[in-house]
Amino acid sequence: MEPLHTDADEAFRREIREWLGDHLAGEWGALKGLGGPGRDHEAIEERLAWNRHLAAHGWTCVGWPTEHGGRGLSLWQQVIFHEEYARANAPHGVNHLGETLLGPTLMAFGTPAQQQRFLEPIRQVTELWAQGYSEPNAGSDLANVATRARLEDGPEGAEWVIDGQKVWTSNAHFSQWVFVVARTEPGSQRHAGLSFLLVPLDQPGVEVRPIEQLTGGSEFNEVFFTGARTRADLVVGEPGHGWGVAMGLLGLERGVSTLAQTVTYARELDEVIARARACGALDDVVLRDRLAALKAELSVIRSQGLRGLAALADGADSAAGGGAGSIFKLVWANWHQRLGEVAMQVAGLDGLLTRQTPGTAYDLDDHQRLFLFSRADTIYGGSDEVQKNILAERVLGLPREPKGA
Numbered sequence: 103m104e105p106l107h108t109d110a111d112e113a114f115r116r117e118i119r120e121w122l123g124d125h126l127a128g129e130w131g132a133l134k135g136l137g138g139p140g141r142d143h144e145a146i147e148e149r150l151a152w153n154r155h156l157a158a159h160g161w162t163c164v165g166w167p168t169e170h171g172g173r174g175l176s177l178w179q180q181v182i183f184h185e186e187y188a189r190a191n192a193p194h195g196v197n198h199l200g201e202t203l204l205g206p207t208l209m210a211f212g213t214p215a216q217q218q219r220f221l222e223p224i225r226q227v228t229e230l231w232a233q234g235y236s237e238p239n240a241g242s243d244l245a246n247v248a249t250r251a252r253l254e255d256g257p258e259g260a261e262w263v264i265d266g267q268k269v270w271t272s273n274a275h276f277s278q279w280v281f282v283v284a285r286t287e288p289g290s291q292r293h294a295g296l297s298f299l300l301v302p303l304d305q306p307g308v309e310v311r312p313i314e315q316l317t318g319g320s321e322f323n324e325v326f327f328t329g330a331r332t333r334a335d336l337v338v339g340e341p342g343h344g345w346g347v348a349m350g351l352l353g354l355e356r357g358v359s360t361l362a363q364t365v366t367y368a369r370e371l372d373e374v375i376a377r378a379r380a381c382g383a384l385d386d387v388v389l390r391d392r393l394a395a396l397k398a399e400l401s402v403i404r405s406q407g408l409r410g411l412a413a414l415a416d417g418a419d420s421a422a423g424g425g426a427g428s429i430f431k432l433v434w435a436n437w438h439q440r441l442g443e444v445a446m447q448v449a450g451l452d453g454l455l456t457r458q459t460p461g462t463a464y465d466l467d468d469h470q471r472l473f474l475f476s477r478a479d480t481i482y483g484g485s486d487e488v489q490k491n492i493l494a495e496r497v498l499g500l501p502r503e504p505k506g507a
Contacts, residue, residue, distance in 0.1 A: 137194035140475030143319030184362030234282035
């Protein structure tokens, strides 16, 4: 399945391809491929400078409406942009949470004052955002949030005072702001009584502790709030009704940029095949069959993703579109894990060895990092179990899963 691109779409593809070809050279060219999954710790300052270079030329927030500073690209033009960006092997962005999640959420639920204050710094990549959802006892079950916030009078007016802990908080170690789901109504339970707050990270009462990963970086963090404060008007939506805002944001998480991941996956698969050919592993008929299957499956996954986007373009939500977002997450996450396993099969005994480099205990090659990081693919962004429950309950109409006593 391929969308029917217009002449304008194809002209746009040439425009972005030529621009990237011209600009991903010299100092920027040295950043190609940096910052991908399991490599988020690489060249953060340099990638930030590249993102600001993109912003200066109008290549951030390309899907945002023009009234909010974006290019107002159509859905298919956004697909083209992200695919060409991936084909150019451009460095991974540092502003994903602000550009693709919080920005559109503020457009949908925020006040004009909030939009005016926060959207332009996101577009210009001068303020970075982290996501304060998960907690030690509220990961996939977000309604179990225990972080609390209360309104108090402060020296400059009413403020939310926040106490609690968040975990798996991506990018909190270099972000200026975090959007936090907190319980603001005492005695409330589950989905009721939650609020969606915008909280500055650089303040007393906020402690960020990076979590070291097997891949060597610290992409995500623990964040502790002890009397941290934010202004009373920095609540998105009505106080106590943050669940709808939080779920609206999650609905934005699997869109055109995720579909463009298939371009990166195809590159990874080609690199595994090249290694198998070079080391003779491709002579193994069973391994060759697995690689062929992965190639065919990736083509199907891309077609399925395009079909889901087509349904959304026609006005369907994820459930009405057959649970397209959840299905897409399930299939690409499990496919990517299998690719990592095959990569280690190709590597053989070499896959068990690491290299030591100056300043590090060990360093991984690309296929070791692929294997280790892909273990988390079926957990982050909504675990497999959660996606299956969504499909069962919201799409198929099956009874809800029984809760333990």
